[in-house]
Amino acid sequence: MYTLKPNQDYRDDSLFPNVELSPEDLLEDTAKHYDDCYWDYLRVWCNRRNLALHYGHWTSDEKYNHHQALLNKNQLLYDLAGIKSSDHVLDAGCGIGGSSIWMAETHQNRVTGITVSAKQTRYAKKHAERHGVADKVNFEVSDFCNTPFEDESFDIIWGLESVCYAVDKADFLREAYRLLRKGGKVVVCDGFFAREEFDQREWEANMAFFNGWAVPNLATRRDFNEKLEQENFKSIAVHEVTAATMPSSDYMYKISKWLRPVQTFREWFGLSSKAQTANFEVGFAQNIMFREALVEYCIFTAEK
Secondary structure, X not given: OEEOOOOOOOOOOOOOOOOOOOHHHHHHHHHHHHHHHHHHHHHHOOOOOOOXXXXXXXXXXXXXXXXXXXXXXXXXXXXXXXXXXXXXXXXEOOOOOHHHHXXXXXHOOEEEEEEOOHHHHHHHHHHHHHHOOOOOEEEEEOEOOEOOOOOXXXXXXXXXXXXXXXXXXXXXXXXXXXXXXXXXXXXXXXXXXOOOEEOHHHHHHHXXXXXXXXXXXXXXXXXXXXXXXXXXXXXXXXXXXXXXXXXXXXXXXXXXXXXXXHHHHHHHOOOOOHHHHHHHHHHHHHHHHHHOOOEEEEEEEEEO
16 A cells, blocks of 8 residues: 655656755756647647646536636636736746636736746747737746745735645745735645555556656645645635546546557657656546546635
């Protein structure tokens, strides 16, 4: 059996084999993953309209296409956090700018997006110009656990499938608390482990997930809630939306099955980097984790 250990980085050291990774190395590993896989994500998962590097949100009473489900996730977080158009939002782990641009375009928010990838920052700025919101959004290279911004600079801290990249989630929450104005809110949407012990097969799926998306670990719902309390957040609420996320997980699994011959060809001729190959394999692993209830998908909101 494999038992979770708190604040441990479970990723294989593919970038720096046989070397103890520094915090800077870990950030570089994450940036390299997204830099290598940019076009894979854009061609296979998101598009130039939604720019979404996250799961979609599907409801039982309506049928959405994949594109709309991805946008639904943005709106769900926006509503649950009670965000207003006048709020200044920090998109912590903004990727290529999807949520930031959506907030500026749909709700006229002023948004600052940060990512550890300089390439993602350049892509996000170009996408913002194309969407006509370059005057409302700003993108910078920064670690969301250690930002250059002054105390109480933001009304909302937004973490959509990004906080999982903090080895110790408390580091993110501590910085979020510092950056929030009084009465401001943090909203975090992510996968959380549903238990702490796993057999060999289950742990292999977990490891494929960690390596495939360069994620160090996942917290449990209880552990994350406790960290919010320890960092003095109030009015903590959690919304479990696993069922509404499952269609996205299944869709990713189907895409992986369809693309298996293409991926085999790419690997055979050396056209796929290690990051791209691992990113492909996680399409299968993540579905096992959802289908076998190793993880649950939750949205936390909390107030300073």
